Amino acid sequence: MKQDFIKFPLHLIFHPIDAFWDLKSDNRGRLLVAFAALVLTIIMMILQKQYAGFLVNYIDPRTINSIIEIATVAVPFFLWCTANWAVTTLMEGEGKFREIVLATGYSLIPVILIYAPMIVISRFMVQEETAFYYLFNSIAFFWFVLLLFIGMMTVHQYTVIRTIITMVLTLIVMGIIVFLGALVFSMLQQLYEFGYNIYRELIFRT
Amino acid sequence: MARTVKRWLVLLAAVSLLLVNAVPAAASPAPYESYNYNYWKEAVPSPDAYLPERTISGRDLGISEFKDPGDVNVSPSGLIYILDSGNSRIVVLDPDFKLLRVIDGFMMDGSKETFNLPGGLFVDEQERIYVADTSNGRVVVLDGEGKLIQTITKPESDILSTQFQFQPLKLTVDHVGRVYVVAQGVYEGIMQFDESGKFIGYVGTNKVERDYGEYIWRMLSTKAQRAQMVLFVPTEFSNADIDHKGFVYATNIDPGSNEPIKRLNPSGEDVLKRFGYVDVKGDIRFRNNPGPSKLIDVKVLGDGMYSVLDATQNRVFTYDDEGHLLYIYGGKGNQVGTLKTPVAIEQSGERHLVLDRGKNNLVVYEPTRFGSRVNEAVALHYRGEDTEAVNIWREVLKLNANYDIAYIGIGKSLLMEKKNEEALGYFELGMDRKSYSVAFKRHRREMMKEHFGTFLTAVIALIVILILTRVAVKWRRRRQVDREAGFH
Numbered sequence: 001m002k003q004d005f006i007k008f009p010l011h012l013i014f015h016p017i018d019a020f021w022d023l024k025s026d027n028r029g030r031l032l033v034a035f036a037a038l039v040l041t042i043i044m045m046i047l048q049k050q051y052a053g054f055l056v057n058y059i060d061p062r063t064i065n066s067i068i069e070i071a072t073v074a075v076p077f078f079l080w081c082t083a084n085w086a087v088t089t090l091m092e093g094e095g096k097f098r099e100i101v102l103a104t105g106y107s108l109i110p111v112i113l114i115y116a117p118m119i120v121i122s123r124f125m126v127q128e129e130t131a132f133y134y135l136f137n138s139i140a141f142f143w144f145v146l147l148l149f150i151g152m153m154t155v156h157q158y159t160v161i162r163t164i165i166t167m168v169l170t171l172i173v174m175g176i177i178v179f180l181g182a183l184v185f186s187m188l189q190q191l192y193e194f195g196y197n198i199y200r201e202l203i204f205r206t
Numbered sequence: 207m208a209r210t211v212k213r214w215l216v217l218l219a220a221v222s223l224l225l226v227n228a229v230p231a232a233a234s235p236a237p238y239e240s241y242n243y244n245y246w247k248e249a250v251p252s253p254d255a256y257l258p259e260r261t262i263s264g265r266d267l268g269i270s271e272f273k274d275p276g277d278v279n280v281s282p283s284g285l286i287y288i289l290d291s292g293n294s295r296i297v298v299l300d301p302d303f304k305l306l307r308v309i310d311g312f313m314m315d316g317s318k319e320t321f322n323l324p325g326g327l328f329v330d331e332q333e334r335i336y337v338a339d340t341s342n343g344r345v346v347v348l349d350g351e352g353k354l355i356q357t358i359t360k361p362e363s364d365i366l367s368t369q370f371q372f373q374p375l376k377l378t379v380d381h382v383g384r385v386y387v388v389a390q391g392v393y394e395g396i397m398q399f400d401e402s403g404k405f406i407g408y409v410g411t412n413k414v415e416r417d418y419g420e421y422i423w424r425m426l427s428t429k430a431q432r433a434q435m436v437l438f439v440p441t442e443f444s445n446a447d448i449d450h451k452g453f454v455y456a457t458n459i460d461p462g463s464n465e466p467i468k469r470l471n472p473s474g475e476d477v478l479k480r481f482g483y484v485d486v487k488g489d490i491r492f493r494n495n496p497g498p499s500k501l502i503d504v505k506v507l508g509d510g511m512y513s514v515l516d517a518t519q520n521r522v523f524t525y526d527d528e529g530h531l532l533y534i535y536g537g538k539g540n541q542v543g544t545l546k547t548p549v550a551i552e553q554s555g556e557r558h559l560v561l562d563r564g565k566n567n568l569v570v571y572e573p574t575r576f577g578s579r580v581n582e583a584v585a586l587h588y589r590g591e592d593t594e595a596v597n598i599w600r601e602v603l604k605l606n607a608n609y610d611i612a613y614i615g616i617g618k619s620l621l622m623e624k625k626n627e628e629a630l631g632y633f634e635l636g637m638d639r640k641s642y643s644v645a646f647k648r649h650r651r652e653m654m655k656e657h658f659g660t661f662l663t664a665v666i667a668l669i670v671i672l673i674l675t676r677v678a679v680k681w682r683r684r685r686q687v688d689r690e691a692g693f694h
Contacts, residue, residue, distance in 0.1 A: 054634050055643055060246055124650065127643035 004030050009037075013109050016147050020154035023106070024099055031098065034105020041108045042073045044115040053122035056133050076174070080104060083173035084152070087166050093156030103151030107144050114140035237544050238521075238537030243484045245610065245637040249491055253606050255533035255577030256522075256558055258543025260303075263567040264290075267297065267305040272566040277376070278552045278559055281329035286554060288561065288568060289337065294321040296335065296352075301554060303570070309335070309352040319354075321346070326376035326388075326445075336385060338374035345374050345387060345399075358385065361397070361405030378448045386454055388443045395474065396443055396456060409474035412440040412458050445550075449506040453477070457501040457514060463487070466501045467514060467525075482530040483610075483637070488516045488523050495519055505551045509585035513551055515560065520545035522560065522571075526584045530611050533577060536560070543569060556581075576605045583615060592619035610636045621645050626652065 008028055012019035023029040046069045049059045081104055085097045095103070114136050122133045153163040235257060242252040264271040273292025280286050285306065286299040295310035311320040322341035329335050333350035345358035360372035373390035374397075380386070383401030386409070395408035416438070424432060441460035448454050454470040455478075464485045469478035484490045488499025499516035506512045510527025521536040537544045546564025553559070556578060558571040573581065579602045586595035596619045599612040606612075617632030618641060626649035633642035 055639055055646075126647040126650070127640065 004028065005033055009033055009106060009109050012106055013113075013143070013147060016150040017154065020103060020106075020151050023102060024095070024155055029099070029102035029106065031102065031105075034102050037105045037108040037112065038074065038077055040112045042070050044112050044119075045069050045073060048115055048119050051123070052119050052133075053125055055125060055127055056122050056130050077104060079174045079177060080170060083177060084166070084170045087169045087173055088156050091156075091162070091166055091169075093158065093166070095152075095155035099155045100152075103155045104148060107147035107151055110143040110147065111140045114143075236535070237539060237541035238535065240533065240535055242534060242609075243490060243531055244608065245483050247484060247490060250608055252533065252608070253576040254535060254574050255524075255580060256535045256571040256573055259557070259570045259572040261542055261565075261567045261569050262299075262303055263565075264297075267299070267303075269297070269305065269308060272297075274563055275549070275561050275566065275568075276324060276563070277326040277550045278561040278568060279327050279329050280552050280554045280559070281333055282331045283333065284554065285329070285333070286552070286559070287327060287329050287335065289324055289327045291321075291324050294324070296327065296337070307352075309348070312346065312348055312352055312354045314354050314357070325374065328377050328379050330379050330383070331381065336377055336379055338377045338387065340373050340375060340390070343372045343374075345377060345385060345403075356403055358387075358399055358403040361399070363405050365407070366405075376443075376445045378446045378454065380448050380452045380454075381450075382452075386446050386448070388446055388456075391442070393440045393442060396446055396454065396470075409454065410443075410456060410468055410470040410476065411474070412443070412460065412463075412468075414438050414440050444501065445503045447504050447506045447512075449512075450508070455504045455506055455512055457504045459500045459502065461498050461500065466499070467504060467512075478529065479527060480529040482525070482528065484531055486525055486529045486531075488514060489519060489521070499523070502548075503550050505553055507553050507581075509581075509588040511581070511584055511588075513553075513558065515548055515551045517548060520548050522551060522558065526611070527588055532580055532584065532611065535571065540565075543571070545569065576602065579605070580609075580611075583612070587615055587618075592622055595619060610638075612636075614638045614641065617641060617645070621648075624648075 008019070008022075012023070019028075046064075046066055049057070049064050049069070050061075081097065081101050084100050084104075085095075087093075088095060088100075118133055118136050122130070125133060149163060149167065152158070152167060153160065156163070156166070158166065236254045237258070240252045240254045241249045244250050270293065272288070272290045275288055276291035277289040278286065279289075284301040286301070286303070288297040288299070290297055293310075295308050297308050298306045300306050311318050313319070321337060321339050324337050325340040326338040327335060334355060335346075335348040335350070335352075337346045337348070339346050343360060347355040347357065349355055360370070371391065374387045375390055376388040378386050384406070385399040385401075385403075387397040387399065389397055392408075393412075395411040398406045398409050400406055420438075424435065427435070441458045441463070443456045444459045446454055446456045449469075452472065456468045456470060458466050458468075460466060464487055465476065465478070465480075466487050467478060468476040471477045478486065480486050488501055489495060492498070495518065497518060499514075499521075500518045501514045502517045503515040504512055505514075507524070511524060511532065513522050513524045515522055520538045521534055523534050524532045526532055536548075538546075540546070545560060545562050547562060548560050549563045550561040551558060552561075554570075556573050558573075560569045560571065562569055579598050583595045583598040583602060586592070586598065592615070596616050599615040599619075602609055602612045603616075613632045613636030617629045617636060617638065620626075620629035620632060621641065621644065626645045629645040630642060630649060633639075633645055
């Protein structure tokens with residue numbers, strides 16, 4: 001229990017190349033951990049907006065909306081997983097969908113681990129020290145990107161160049177999915193309007 | 207029975223109708239809506255700082271109506287000078303707006319001279335009247351009685367081209383008699399003349415705002431095309447005023463500029479402080495308004511405050527010396543207090559005077575309790591008397607709980623009194639991160655000083671306990687191993 005849920009994820013973020021391989025071959029990853037990481041990331045984002053110190057918090061409190069916060073993290077997460085799966089299927093990637101979700105989820109762990117203390121510490125910072133806050137936030141982000149990169153490389157058994165290409169392609173596909181989604185949504189809405197208008201015509205004709 | 211009930215109901219309905227009309231909806235006495243910008247750059251309603259008191263036209267004074275008046279100035283002794291450009295005369299009023307005299311010309315070289323569409327005037331401490339006599343191309347200096355002292359005509363200088371037309375529009379004079387002239391078609395800055403009328407040079411050139419798209423386009427075009435393009439010339443100044451330290455406040459009407467107001471030091475550099483939330487440029491949001499503010503006059507009010515007049519929306523914006531927007535009043539319209547074509551703003555005692563060319567009258571604004579309290583507090587803060595300012599700031603907050611500058615003012619005073627923790631709350635309300643940081647640094651150091659001993663004791667105790675438990679665990683484990691091995 002402790003091994004799978006705490007020790008392995010912590011081991012993974014410091015030794016990603018070994019650990020992602022273990023995650024794939026020895027079946028060490030747990031979906032529960034990946035989703036917990038996602039949920040905790042969302043919580044950290046919300047907490048940061050709400051509770052980060054006054055000197056670093058430039059958010060208008062009236063604009064904070066947890067639902068939107070959830071959507072801005074969860075939607076890209078699943079979009080990434082889906083798009084990456086779609087791209088890698090075509091590009092001879094060896095990863096299964098589950099493994100993609102696991103790799104992406106586990107990559108979020110540094111974000112949680114850095115954001116949580118930084119929210120607390122930022123409340124005790126003065127202006128000159130806020131540079132550290134921004135520094136650590138950037139470290140969290142780049143760590144996440146690095147882990148995601150190594151995760152993708154290991155899970156799909158790609159070379160470096162190929163990984164970069166697939167990641168860029170994934171981003172493009174994400175855009176296409178969003179575009180198609182919006183298109184379908186708008187068409188469905190128009191279809192509905194059309195049906196509703198016919199219904200109304202029929203009702204008023206009788 | 208039913209009929210009585212019905213009758214009563216009808217009566218009740220009638221009475222309720224009457225009562226509805228009897229209580230008028232609470233309305234502001236101002237014909238405009240006052241507002242201010244908050245930290246998030248939203249226009250939020252604010253109490254009126256100035257209310258129109260009366261208007262003064264030529265007929266009110268018993269003389270013929272003003273015609274296209276161009277400028278108004280209040281001398282240090284309190285006399286009000288109105289430059290009635292269309293009638294080529296200067297109307298002098300006493301501080302109670304009673305007519306003193308009319309100057310409609312002066313004697314020069316034995317013959318009577320008149321003004322020709324003069325644009326601006328200024329009156330100095332010795333009651334000398336400086337008139338920018340635009341169409342005659344000269345500046346006329348008269349004494350208080352209207353006798354000519356000297357004229358400043360087209361300057362002779364190597365840096366001026368021979369075709370140069372000297373058409374002074376506005377002017378201001380410092381306390382040693384140097385004249386600063388805003389002239390038509392002069393892009394080099396404000397023309398500066400010494401007390402004898404000799405041209406010294408320019409001060410404070412406006413920088414050309416470079417448009418990089420245009421720049422690239424220009425590089426790609428041919429010489430013939432380039433010759434047809436518009437030139438990038440700096441914008442002209444629209445007006446100038448001077449503070450008691452001799453710093454010239456100048457406005458320009460460049461619509462793209464974020465710094466339309468300048469405070470020029472003697473070497474011509476802009477030293478205006480811009481520490482407020484919003485740019486010192488009049489309106490910053492245009493939801494229903496067209497375009498940015500066009501600032502056509504500036505008046506230094508004293509104690510670091512200055513007002514600018516916006517000709518786009520006909521509003522007056524007042525700032526303190528740090529660049530905080532204090533209040534906004536005025537607006538477009540035809541009522542008393544709204545303006546048609548304002549051209550100049552002045553201050554007479556506590557009152558503000560705005561000259562309206564469109565309606566040919568002078569509008570007198572009086573500060574409300576809110577406005578005068580703000581003025582008082584800002585003045586006290588400027589003089590460094592923050593402790594006295596606090597009480598006034600608190601009163602201001604009662605009148606307008608959204609007044610961020612008041613929170614910052616109270617915070618700063620608390621900071622002086624070393625009440626750092628209380629100051630924190632006020633700075634947070636006023637969204638002043640810089641001062642907050644200062645207060646927090648002091649507060650943190652204090653806390654550290656106070657609690658460092660306790661903190662260190664706790665840490666050492668914790669370390670000792672940790673070591674002890676480690677040792678204990680190890681010891682017990684060894685005991686167990688020993689026991690299993692049969693040593694005990």
